[in-house]
Amino acid sequence: MKVGLLQFKPEFGDVDANIEKVQKLLHNKNFDLLVLPELPNSGYLFSSIDELNKLAEEIPNGKFCNALVKICKEINGYIVSGICERSKGSFYNSAVLVSPAGEIKIYRKLQLFSEEKLWFKPGNLPLETHEIKGTFGNVKIGMMVCFDWIFPEITRTLALNGAQIICHPSNLVMQYCQTAMFTRALENHVFTITANRIGKDINGGKELAFTGKSVIVDPKGNYIYRGSDDKEECFIVDIDPSKALDKHVTKLNNVLEDRREEFYFN
Amino acid sequence: MKVGLLQFKPEFGDVDANIEKVQKLLHNKNFDLLVLPELPNSGYLFSSIDELNKLAEEIPNGKFCNALVKICKEINGYIVSGICERSKGSFYNSAVLVSPAGEIKIYRKLQLFSEEKLWFKPGNLPLETHEIKGTFGNVKIGMMVCFDWIFPEITRTLALNGAQIICHPSNLVMQYCQTAMFTRALENHVFTITANRIGKDINGGKELAFTGKSVIVDPKGNYIYRGSDDKEECFIVDIDPSKALDKHVTKLNNVLEDRREEFYFN
Secondary structure (H helix, E strand, O other): OEEEEEOOOOOOOOOOHHHHHHHHHHHHOOOOEEEEOOOOOOOOOOOOOOHHHHHEEEOOHHHHHHHHHHHHHHHEEEEEEEEEEEEOOEEEEEEEEOOOOOOOEEEOOOOOOOOHHHHOOOOOEEEEEEEEOOOEEEEEEEEOEEEEEEOHHHHHHHHHOOOOEEEOOOOOOOHHHHHHHHHHHHHHOEEEEEEEOEEEEEOOEEEEEOOOEEEEEEOOOEEEEEEOOOOOOOOEEEOHHHHHHHOOOOOEEOOOOOHHHHHHHE | OOEEEOOOOOOOOOOOHHHHHHHHOOOOOOOOOOEEEOOOOOOOOOOOOHHHHHHHHHOOOOHHHHHHHHHHHHOOEEEEEEEEEEEOOOOEEEEEOEEEOOOOEOOOOOOOOOOOOHOOOOOOOOOEEEEEEOOOOOEEEEEHHHHHHHOOOOOOOOOOOHOOEEEEOOOOOHHHHHHHHHHHHHHHHHEEEEEOOOOOEEEEEEEEEEOOEEOOOOOOOOEEEOOOOOOOEEEEEOOOOOHOOOOOEOOOOOOOOOOOHOOOOO
């Protein structure tokens, strides 16, 4: 199964330019599942609700989603992408799973980071997993967005629901996550794909830099890929997703079945 | 507050030699809280129940506990140590908290590793925290043992119960934990003290090597100490345990209060 990520720099406030950039960077690529960063349609550093009104889109009929559907159909692959979503007058920092048939599943970031709390409503959808299908077989994937990573319960819940691959669109400003993701992969025996963005957003008299270094980790906690901190890059790698079905750390230990639930959170 | 750890090599099967070694290595040390490795009274690599019968002790009246009580009184400090425990005909891979007044609290390893499952009963006590007191003030500590680390629920439960310092006696054979402990510290904003052993156990035709590299991590995920992989060493450092009371990652984010419990484990 060919999985990968696109690390790039969205232009704040220019959805059309971002669509064009994604189309160009994915032109002639071949993948079964590809992960894009958080908020790649809008950019990150908002300074007003007016900007959100202008940049967010309804799912599934907005132009960024339409562009993703077109790419997925052409390539016959799935994309998980962050998206600045508008729904019933509210805004969500969301992720979408787009299938080659044009079906779309939504996840809304549960753990908003810092000033995102000023702009977005916290996620209100369950941590579901979704089965994707192809010549690679049937594989379950889970979605989480950026800061969700620091709460171990998020990845754990997705793993308990059967996720083999955690798709993780990100706009990381610190570098903890890239170093810590091996823990999330190992403790759940899942693949993780963290697609981070690069570059700066400059808006409303503020400036914010993002750290790149996108990572892919295997279920034993080995780094398959570590991206650069400042280059746009599309990385695709062949993995065997069935490796995430085996939850054994030793012959006698299983990271999910060994859980002593009755002692947790008491 | 002076906290630290003792990294050393217990002699398999020789409780008296191990008591003597701990006494010698802690002679004239000055600490408020010190953590010893897992199973420092007995050693690790059992090959029969007879060995456990001979080496395990009842708490609080066994000779290893008595020796710890004596040290704690002399130094006027607390010790958290692993201990091979016998109770009502069963054996537990336990940890004890010993106070300068000679009081003893017990934790029994919840997540047994590999062949430990052949020898020990899984822990049956709650993940409590304990308040310790001194010139350093009142501080809450939690205990977990070795492989417990890979289950994020264990550290999280201790943190939710108020633990500021996670005391973590260990006999690590792999090196994941030492690299991953910064994640446990950061995601809970707690101090962690992982006291690992060094050297090999050779017993019953088998051999097992331990990885040393004991670590102390602060609530922001910074390594305060990384031990050697092969030397006996006692490291003591001054920390401000109140730093573990502040759970903020940013002004608007708190690693415990931000938890979206209603979405976890569903």
